[in-house]
Amino acid sequence: MSEALQYLLDAINVGGLYALMALGIGLIFGIMRLINFAHGELVMAGAYAMWLLIDLPGPLVIIFAIAAVMLLALAVERAAFRPLREATPATLLVASFAVSYFLQNLTVMLFGARPKPFAFAAQLADNLLIGGFRVPALQIVSLVLIIAALLILILLLKRTAIGVQLRAAAQDPTAARLSGVRVNRVIGFAFAVSGALAWIVSLIYAAQIGQLSPNMGVRPVVIGFVATILGGLGSLSGAALGGFVVGAIAVGLEAVLASDLRPFKEAFLFGLVLFVLLLRPQGIVATAALRERV
Amino acid sequence: MRPLLGYGERLWTPLALCLLLAAIVAAASFGSAGTQRIVTDALIKLVVVVGTYIFVGNSGVLSFGHIGFMGIGAYVAAWLTIPPETKSFLLPKLPGLLAATEWPASLAAVAAGAAAALFAFIVGLPLMRLSGISASIGTFAVLAVVNAVLSNWTSMTGGQGSLYGLPSYTNLPVATAWAMLAIVIAWIYQRTAYGFRLRSTREDETAAKAAGVDVHRERLIAFVLSAFFVGVSGALYAHFLGVVIAKEFYLKLTFMSIAMLVIGGLTSLSGAVLGVVVVSSLGELLREVERGANLGFLTIPARPGLQEVVLAAALLLILIFRPRGLTAGRELPPPRRWMARRLYRHRDPVPAHPSKADIHGSSA
Numbered sequence: 219m220s221e222a223l224q225y226l227l228d229a230i231n232v233g234g235l236y237a238l239m240a241l242g243i244g245l246i247f248g249i250m251r252l253i254n255f256a257h258g259e260l261v262m263a264g265a266y267a268m269w270l271l272i273d274l275p276g277p278l279v280i281i282f283a284i285a286a287v288m289l290l291a292l293a294v295e296r297a298a299f300r301p302l303r304e305a306t307p308a309t310l311l312v313a314s315f316a317v318s319y320f321l322q323n324l325t326v327m328l329f330g331a332r333p334k335p336f337a338f339a340a341q342l343a344d345n346l347l348i349g350g351f352r353v354p355a356l357q358i359v360s361l362v363l364i365i366a367a368l369l370i371l372i373l374l375l376k377r378t379a380i381g382v383q384l385r386a387a388a389q390d391p392t393a394a395r396l397s398g399v400r401v402n403r404v405i406g407f408a409f410a411v412s413g414a415l416a417w418i419v420s421l422i423y424a425a426q427i428g429q430l431s432p433n434m435g436v437r438p439v440v441i442g443f444v445a446t447i448l449g450g451l452g453s454l455s456g457a458a459l460g461g462f463v464v465g466a467i468a469v470g471l472e473a474v475l476a477s478d479l480r481p482f483k484e485a486f487l488f489g490l491v492l493f494v495l496l497l498r499p500q501g502i503v504a505t506a507a508l509r510e511r512v
Numbered sequence: 513m514r515p516l517l518g519y520g521e522r523l524w525t526p527l528a529l530c531l532l533l534a535a536i537v538a539a540a541s542f543g544s545a546g547t548q549r550i551v552t553d554a555l556i557k558l559v560v561v562v563g564t565y566i567f568v569g570n571s572g573v574l575s576f577g578h579i580g581f582m583g584i585g586a587y588v589a590a591w592l593t594i595p596p597e598t599k600s601f602l603l604p605k606l607p608g609l610l611a612a613t614e615w616p617a618s619l620a621a622v623a624a625g626a627a628a629a630l631f632a633f634i635v636g637l638p639l640m641r642l643s644g645i646s647a648s649i650g651t652f653a654v655l656a657v658v659n660a661v662l663s664n665w666t667s668m669t670g671g672q673g674s675l676y677g678l679p680s681y682t683n684l685p686v687a688t689a690w691a692m693l694a695i696v697i698a699w700i701y702q703r704t705a706y707g708f709r710l711r712s713t714r715e716d717e718t719a720a721k722a723a724g725v726d727v728h729r730e731r732l733i734a735f736v737l738s739a740f741f742v743g744v745s746g747a748l749y750a751h752f753l754g755v756v757i758a759k760e761f762y763l764k765l766t767f768m769s770i771a772m773l774v775i776g777g778l779t780s781l782s783g784a785v786l787g788v789v790v791v792s793s794l795g796e797l798l799r800e801v802e803r804g805a806n807l808g809f810l811t812i813p814a815r816p817g818l819q820e821v822v823l824a825a826a827l828l829l830i831l832i833f834r835p836r837g838l839t840a841g842r843e844l845p846p847p848r849r850w851m852a853r854r855l856y857r858h859r860d861p862v863p864a865h866p867s868k869a870d871i872h873g874s875s876a
Contacts, residue, residue, distance in 0.1 A: 253645070301832045307645040308574040312774060313831050319767050320824035326817030436763065440656065447649060481664035481671075488656040495650050496638050 233465020239442025244457030258435025264420030291413030456503030563741030572714030577651030583761030585746025617681030628743025777837025
């Protein structure tokens with residue numbers, strides 16, 4: 219019983235992290251057909267911001283780090299993606315690769331390529347005793363953060379004017395523009411939100427792996443990308459669902475696969491992506507976003 | 513009737529590109545061993561990029577998977593050419609047939625290309641049904657699967673470790689020969705009916721389908737041919753470094769090759785070649801700066817990462833300001849002399865004033 223509970227907790231934790239990644243990617247894809255590979259570098263930037271600011275009091279570190287990641291997301295949008303707004307999705311994907319490569323190597327230039335220990339919020343590594351279980355504090359904190367982020371995001375998208383505009387623009391950009399939605403504001407808002415989501419991932423992920431490095435964002439972005447495709451590109455609920463599905467699959471594979479097959483976990487995940495693309499290209503939650511227009 | 517000049521014009525692009533390479537190689541062959549290695553490395557990248565171009569340039573479908581084919585080629589070359597006694601302790605579990613073989617490297621390079629082409633055929637069969645961004649994502653998934661398998665299949669690839677002991681086969685002449693072959697085949701392909709049909713699907717998929725073009729078949733043909741050269745390039749690279757490591761064949765090389773292709777111009781062979789030449793030269797220049805430089809009056813400190821930052825910025829600037837690349841998707845124009853003579857012939861099949869041809873022609 220407790221083993222099953224542990225798997226469930228693992229799946230929610232792993233899946234929640236992927237869901238946050240997938241939401242950050244899905245938010246931007248929905249609104250401008252951009253698969254933002256540089257989302258991983260927002261995560262990396264969040265970790266570096268916390269590493270740089272470590273001497274400040276904790277709450278200030280958090281506030282400044284969130285602000286830094288959001289500003290970086292806005293700057294990237296302004297400098298690289300806004301001039302390319304009319305470009306094809308494939309061009310946008312190449313551009314986001316370029317941004318990702320740029321930011322990674324800029325970090326190498328500024329701080330060197332070697333990994334650094336992540337010391338912020340070291341208490342996260344402690345174990346808590348809950349109902350006789352020893353639970354790592356990190357798991358509890360990430361669970362709370364993930365649930366809070368998802369709730370806030372839902373409220374933001376469903377209850378605020380700009381959130382409704384964003385969903386409208388994602389569904390039909392032309393119709394939204396014709397009804398007076400200001401595109402630049404909405405896209406900027408989407409990037410800022412994706413930045414905030416990336417910061418949460420950077421806190422949890424950096425605490426998990428205990429270090430930061432210029433290419434630390436690549437793995438989460440690749441997995442988040444899988445989740446976005448599985449859930450259905452362009453659908454936000456699909457992205458969140460996709461994240462949890464990938465998390466469950468990853469934890470499940472870890473448990474089910476023979477130990478010599480475990481390293482191939484990622485091959486299975488990407489094999490799944492291929493199957494989804496071929497058999498159900500619209501993903502779990504279908505939208506019009508992927509349909510090729512004649 | 514305009515056979516001779518017609519052929520001349522048709523052959524101009526591959527001829528000019530090969531001459532350009534020949535000039536660079538000739539200059540490099542007088543240089544130091546270091547210079548020769550740099551040019552050899554660039555020529556291997558040229559095989560990668562021209563190979564990728566055969567599919568991407570003609571179909572317009574961006575592929576992120578080709579470096580996976582390169583990885584496959586490299587491992588096939590390693591299996592076939594590492595001496596059996598080295599293999600027996602590097603990969604003790606290798607199947608008997610592979611464990612005992614020791615092929616000449618040139619033959620292994622062809623086999624590497626064939627293996628990559630076969631793999632491309634198998635994955636391309638379903639994958640080439642996808643279009644646009646789905647196809648790009650699909651090819652990326654192929655890259656990720658190939659990389660995960662190569663870096664974890666310990667009994668066959670040695671996993672994260674490296675395979676060494678490959679005979680050194682790739683030198684300047686060998687790399688030049690393969691690069692020129694890739695250019696010539698790419699050109700021949702794009703001038704055949706297959707090439708034209710695929711290009712028509714690039715311009716307008718729906719219209720091409722309506723005109724009876726089998727999009728799936730045409731894409732698959734180009735995908736397989738293109739994988740062959742990329743597979744060969746993997747073997748060349750393996751025999752150049754003497755070592756094969758799975759993590760080499762992943763995002764960095766993918767980014768590099770796509771950057772070269774896009775900067776030069778995605779839709780023309782000249783663009784693919786030019787992209788490699790420009791990016792490699794730029795990279796070499798920056799590598800010098802990266803090491804730190806002393807200009808006498810000014811000392812530039814060493815800056816690792818600078819090369820990559822500038823490459824990424826250059827790619828972004830090209831995407832924003834010159835989205836069709838440096839060549840704008842055109843092939844090299846034939847020299848003016850030939851143009852003039854052709855115009856002249858069209859107007860007047862029997863030249864009344866032969867001297868006129870001289871004025872237009874040989875003086876330049």
